[in-house]
Amino acid sequence: MEQEKKQFTIATAIPYLNAKAHIGHALEYVFSDVIARYHKQQGEDVVAIMGADEHGQKIARSAQDSGVTPQAYVDALVPKFLELHTALGVSYDRFIRTTDADHARIAQALWKKVQAAGFIDEREYEGLYCVGCEAFKTEAELVDGKCPDHLKEPEMIREKNYFFQLSKLQQALLEWYDAHPQWIVPQSKMNEMRAFIERGLEDISISRDVSKMSWGIPVPDDDSQVMYVWFDALPNYLTGAGVTPEMIASGDVSGSRWPVDLINLGKDINRFHAILFAAMLIAADLPLPKQLGVHGFISVNGQKMSKSIGNVIDPIDLIEKFGAEPTRYLLMAEIPFQSDGDISMEKLHDRYTADLSNGIGNLLSRTTTMVEKFCAQADECVCQESGFDASKAEEWKNEFAPHESAFAVAMRGMDFHIAIQQIQKIVSLCDEKLEQEKPWEVFKLKEEEFTARYGEALASLSYSLIGLRSIARLLQSFIPETAQKISKTVNVERIHHIRKAAPLFPRIELNK
RNA sequence: CGCGGGGUAGAGCAGUCUGGCAGCUCGCCUGGCUCAUAACCAGGAGGUCGUUGGUUCAAAUCCAACCCCCGCAACCA
Numbered sequence: 001m002e003q004e005k006k007q008f009t010i011a012t013a014i015p016y017l018n019a020k021a022h023i024g025h026a027l028e029y030v031f032s033d034v035i036a037r038y039h040k041q042q043g044e045d046v047v048a049i050m051g052a053d054e055h056g057q058k059i060a061r062s063a064q065d066s067g068v069t070p071q072a073y074v075d076a077l078v079p080k081f082l083e084l085h086t087a088l089g090v091s092y093d094r095f096i097r098t099t100d101a102d103h104a105r106i107a108q109a110l111w112k113k114v115q116a117a118g119f120i121d122e123r124e125y126e127g128l129y130c131v132g133c134e135a136f137k138t139e140a141e142l143v144d145g146k147c148p149d150h151l152k153e154p155e156m157i158r159e160k161n162y163f164f165q166l167s168k169l170q171q172a173l174l175e176w177y178d179a180h181p182q183w184i185v186p187q188s189k190m191n192e193m194r195a196f197i198e199r200g201l202e203d204i205s206i207s208r209d210v211s212k213m214s215w216g217i218p219v220p221d222d223d224s225q226v227m228y229v230w231f232d233a234l235p236n237y238l239t240g241a242g243v244t245p246e247m248i249a250s251g252d253v254s255g256s257r258w259p260v261d262l263i264n265l266g267k268d269i270n271r272f273h274a275i276l277f278a279a280m281l282i283a284a285d286l287p288l289p290k291q292l293g294v295h296g297f298i299s300v301n302g303q304k305m306s307k308s309i310g311n312v313i314d315p316i317d318l319i320e321k322f323g324a325e326p327t328r329y330l331l332m333a334e335i336p337f338q339s340d341g342d343i344s345m346e347k348l349h350d351r352y353t354a355d356l357s358n359g360i361g362n363l364l365s366r367t368t369t370m371v372e373k374f375c376a377q378a379d380e381c382v383c384q385e386s387g388f389d390a391s392k393a394e395e396w397k398n399e400f401a402p403h404e405s406a407f408a409v410a411m412r413g414m415d416f417h418i419a420i421q422q423i424q425k426i427v428s429l430c431d432e433k434l435e436q437e438k439p440w441e442v443f444k445l446k447e448e449e450f451t452a453r454y455g456e457a458l459a460s461l462s463y464s465l466i467g468l469r470s471i472a473r474l475l476q477s478f479i480p481e482t483a484q485k486i487s488k489t490v491n492v493e494r495i496h497h498i499r500k501a502a503p504l505f506p507r508i509e510l511n512k
Numbered sequence: 513c514g515c516g517g518g519g520u521a522g523a524g525c526a527g528u529c530u531g532g533c534a535g536c537u538c539g540c541c542u543g544g545c546u547c548a549u550a551a552c553c554a555g556g557a558g559g560u561c562g563u564u565g566g567u568u569c570a571a572a573u574c575c576a577a578c579c580c581c582c583g584c585a586a587c588c589a
Binding site (some may be wrong): 121125164188193198206228232267268276434480 | 588
């Protein structure tokens with residue numbers, strides 16, 4: 001009997017396709033991929049869901065500006081995002097485009113369920129509409145009562161809209177929060193949302209008049225309206241999880257991957273997930289995702305990344321400079337999941353050199369070089385049997401074990417930068433051991449002395465080999481190909497089969 | 513008095529709950545080493561722990577007040 005594998009499903013927030021992929025997307029993808037690979041390594045049955053958010057006013061406008069249809073516009077952008085996935089080695093099992101036909105059916109099924117439950121009604125929406133922007137404006141957006149982009153006073157207009165009765169779900173949301181104190185990671189983001197709810201929720205407009213904005217999923221049974229983009233985008237997780245319209249109608253999602261174990265998203269869209277989506281699901285009597293992971297933003301040299309400052313770092317540039325896997329490592333090492341992180345090319349370069357070239361790469365080089373040299377001599381003058389003393393091996397493993405445990409704790413807590421620190425600690429242990437025991441001195445001894453100290457030298461090298469095996473295991477989620485390379489080099493039956501490894505991370509010059 | 517997070521070495525951070533020699537990584541200086549990718553190891557310099565006051569044998573840590581920075585403060589995808 002094959003044992004049932006534990007399932008783990010991770011969804012990643014879908015990017016809004018009104019511009020090309022930036023480093024924030026790269027960061028989010030790598031976070032998700034690292035989590036997915038870690039669970040796979042634990043032997044779980046992992047499904048990763050990603051996608052693209054393709055409807056809404058901004059896209060419609062961007063398309064218009066480019067002189068193409070919205071569909072053509074998003075069709076051209078999707079490959080850019082897929083290229084970034086590929087370039088970063090990020091894999092997914094399902095990629096949901098909100099323009100996919102099956103997604104439209106899910107969004108509509110959810111709408112109907114929420115409507116049937118009595119949480120959607122029709123109202124007059126009254127708002128300040130800027131003709132230039134073709135969009136409603138809030139008071140807060142106006143400068144001196146005028147649209148800052150067009151310097152014109154918006155008109156007060158009315159139109160028919162459907163409203164989602166968020167206010168009725170306030171209490172249910174708070175009850176859900178109380179019952180699931182770990183629902184949002186980090187805790188501070190949960191507190192923000194709770195405070196927000198406690199201030200009182202208002203009903204929100206969830207449809208748009210097609211005469212003003214037609215790029216969206218039609219509201220069921222009403223051709224004059226399309227869905228507000230968030231009401232269409234958020235159910236992508238249901239579509240990705242294999243939920244069907246029938247499941248939504250019945251409320252029985254068994255057979256699908258819903259509810260997902262984790263949705264990984266940026267802090268800017270926390271509210272839409274933690275409040276709007278949660279409320280939609282409660283209204284529809286469907287299970288909520290098990291956890292929201294809210295990650296921070298990247299700043300560059302302490303400044304917000306922006307085109308006007310000119311400090312934008314393109315992920316493709318990073319990949320070209322450092323390589324795909326080092327880029328993954330650097331992002332994970334420098335940006336804590338639970339808060340914002342600041343990077344610069346200098347910082348990334350320093351980290352590359354310290355951790356990868358001088359750390360992991362150099363350790364592999366020095367170790368395998370010595371093993372090869374040592375064993376060449378060993379073949380001539382001593383026995384070529386025996387890897388190393390088994391009891392010693394156990395002892396060494398115990399020295400690495402605390403770091404492996406700390407690594408596991410950090411990974412479960414999504415503290416990836418701390419997990420990476422543990423890997424570097426193992427590297428240091430190996431470097432220190434080699435320095436203390438100086439196996440290379442043994443090479444220089446005359447035959448008799450050499451023979452006498454053979455076991456000792458072999459043991460110190462074995463320490464590093466065991467350390468490298470551990471390092472390869474722990475690196476697996478972060479830089480899988482490199483981890484495999486290390487593993488293949490070091491995990492061989494007999495120590496004298498090991499050959500000098502080529503540099504894993506060649507030094508890189510930082511040209512300013 | 514809106515809610516929340518933070519201020520510790522040149523940079524980035526841990527330590528604060530539970531008071532007990534102020535730590536880690538990077539950078540810098542000196543020495544050692546030569547197996548290794550000018551790598552590695554050891555030692556060192558560098559701190560009014562935001563400010564002021566209080567409690568205590570003892571405060572980065574507890575208490576009070578104040579200063580500064582940053583998030584959140586809805587239909588923006």
